[in-house]
Amino acid sequence: MKNQKKILIIEDEKALVEALEFAFSDLNVKIKTYFMGDGAYEEILKVKPDLILLDLVLPGISGFKILEKIKKNKGMKDLPVIVLTNLGEDDDKKKAIELGASDYLVKALIDLEKISQKIKEILK
Secondary structure (H helix, E strand, O other), X not given: OOOOEEEEEEOOOHHXXXXXXXXXXXXXXXXXXXXXXXXXXXXXXXXXXXXXXXOOOOOOOOHHXXXXXXXXXXXXXXXXXXXXEOOOOHHHHHHHHHXXXXXXXXXXXXXXXXXXXXXXXXXX
């Protein structure tokens, strides 16, 4: 499928990644995964995704730093990044949105169907 959109999931919880891959199976998207902060930015440059799902707490560098690097890159400043994290504090949400996150979802407060819907909206 030529115009299949690519989603890069940067998340260190393998069980969640598997659940997300299953939840997105009906979206007609190509899913790539990366499990750590270190090297994630280079992976983004290589994969050239249409959307990123980004955890903030990762081994190596934090998701905040990755988000900051993405948004400083002129070629990627419009790349949609959905933060998917366990950090539920307003300060964390405010910081992520200020850095350019398209949305901020707290893992404990959202179900996979809602994440899937959000992705459909953004990729339209």
